[in-house]
Amino acid sequence: AQTVTQSQPEMSVQEAETVTLSCTYDTSESNYYLFWYKQPPSRQMILVIRQEAYKQQNATENRFSVNFQKAAKSFSLKISDSQLGDTAMYFCAFTLQGGSEKLVFGKGTKLTVNP
Amino acid sequence: GAVVSQHPSWVICKSGTSVKIECRSLDFQATTMFWYRQFPKQSLMLMATSNEGSKATYEQGVEKDKFLINHASLTLSTLTVTSAHPEDSSFYICSAPPGLRVGDGYTFGSGTRLTVV
Numbered sequence: 001a002q003t004v005t006q007s008q009p010e011m012s013v014q015e016a017e018t019v020t021l022s023c024t025y026d027t028s029e030s031n032y033y034l035f036w037y038k039q040p041p042s043r044q045m046i047l048v049i050r051q052e053a054y055k056q057q058n059a060t061e062n063r064f065s066v067n068f069q070k071a072a073k074s075f076s077l078k079i080s081d082s083q084l085g086d087t088a089m090y091f092c093a094f095t096l097q098g099g100s101e102k103l104v105f106g107k108g109t110k111l112t113v114n115p
Numbered sequence: 116g117a118v119v120s121q122h123p124s125w126v127i128c129k130s131g132t133s134v135k136i137e138c139r140s141l142d143f144q145a146t147t148m149f150w151y152r153q154f155p156k157q158s159l160m161l162m163a164t165s166n167e168g169s170k171a172t173y174e175q176g177v178e179k180d181k182f183l184i185n186h187a188s189l190t191l192s193t194l195t196v197t198s199a200h201p202e203d204s205s206f207y208i209c210s211a212p213p214g215l216r217v218g219d220g221y222t223f224g225s226g227t228r229l230t231v232v
Contacts, residue, residue, distance in 0.1 A: 047220035
């Protein structure tokens with residue numbers, strides 16, 4: 001079974017600074033997808049960034065980027081130029097390749113951006 | 116992009132009654148729908164997977180008779196909490212997998228906050 005571990009229950013960062021959220025996962029499969037989802041106080045799940053395991057290049061989306069280390073099974077999220085609106089729960093998630101597989105979530109990291 | 120409409124957004128019900136939560140895919144066909152439960156400050160816990168045209172698959176420890184899931188059509192999946200009790204109070208979220216739209220990620224409903232009094 002696949003597992004996802006987020007070891008930082010809470011983190012805080014000053015506005016405009018950079019923060020990195022950690023995520024490790026365990027799987028015996030070679031083809032899969034990894035995601036970071038954001039859940040603000042509204043509780044709506046918002047896709048932040050995704051990474052296909054077969055791609056060596058790290059995904060980037062504006063201020064968000066990942067450091068994907070497949071051999072180490074690590075998938076960290078870096079948020080640059082943090083904004084107050086980045087305050088939210090962040091969940092790392094894993095799914096097998098196929099398009100209809102279930103998402104496995106980590107326990108989440110509560111990020112607070114301070115003014 | 117793909118949208119899943121979830122209703123109601125919140126509901127308060129009396130202990131012993133049943134509550135139905137609906138999730139509709141608005142601009143695509145969802146042959147599969149995942150149902151999650153989330154307690155405050157915790158992660159999403161998969162309860163069950165509904166599939167159009169077949170029985171739902173429940174995760175270990177989830178009571179099938181309490182949480183009835185029906186995938187009536189390619190655009191509608193429902194979760195009915197039967198004989199609700201205060202311990203069933205939680206946040207319930209549905210999610211449709213991307214299928215061929217893997218790049219779009221999974222689509223989530225806006226969630227339903229259930230309070231049983």
